[in-house]
Amino acid sequence: MVTTAFDRYLEAWKDHHHGKASTLQAMIDTTASDVVYRDMPTAMVFEGHDGIRAICATSPAWVHDIQLSVVSKLANHEEWAVEWEAQGTDKFAERPFSFRGCSVGTLDRDGKVNAHRDYWDFTTLLNQIATAGTGPGEIEFRVTVDQAHTLLELVARASEDGTAAADDLAGLTTLLGSLTNDLHLQQNAADS
Numbered sequence: 001m002v003t004t005a006f007d008r009y010l011e012a013w014k015d016h017h018h019g020k021a022s023t024l025q026a027m028i029d030t031t032a033s034d035v036v037y038r039d040m041p042t043a044m045v046f047e048g049h050d051g052i053r054a055i056c057a058t059s060p061a062w063v064h065d066i067q068l069s070v071v072s073k074l075a076n077h078e079e080w081a082v083e084w085e086a087q088g089t090d091k092f093a094e095r096p097f098s099f100r101g102c103s104v105g106t107l108d109r110d111g112k113v114n115a116h117r118d119y120w121d122f123t124t125l126l127n128q129i130a131t132a133g134t135g136p137g138e139i140e141f142r143v144t145v146d147q148a149h150t151l152l153e154l155v156a157r158a159s160e161d162g163t164a165a166a167d168d169l170a171g172l173t174t175l176l177g178s179l180t181n182d183l184h185l186q187q188n189a190a191d192s
Contacts, residue, residue: 005030005111006075010082013103013116014068017088019060027052032114041122064087071100079106080113086120088128097128 006071012026012068037046037055046055068086075080087098101120 006080006107006113009113010070012069017063017066018054018058019056024053024056027056030112032108032112035114035116037116039118041120045155060091064091077107077111080104096128097125099124
């Protein structure tokens, strides 16, 4: 069985949240030097191999034990599309999440990825990690559209220069952690 550069990229991409040096190297080896990676829901743009390094460096800051599984895949010599499912646990709220998304992109003449766009539902993720509970005496918190847009604006500002700075992403991650901590305080007050 022949393994293409795209197949190797896809295998590495499925593990990029774990921060392994081997995964980073595999992603760099299978992307064009001018690759553009766009996370559409957050408006974050990562350019070139430095962008790939930023993705691999910042992902472990907000999730652990994430598993990305491919549901379906289509690829030819120029374009590709993948439907996937993500499951894991948010580091701050320690809450499980599961959502589906799709990624599409293009390949250069050498078969390397030169464009990658992720599409997934940001609000669904936030609602899963921000739910305080649904049992007796518990409150349920749902992220409003306005709150989701505010968070997306913060992410967009963090990547205005075309790449995501790790300290800006850490600040956003801290904000999300603060949101969940406030939620726990509200839940404790409601339980009293």
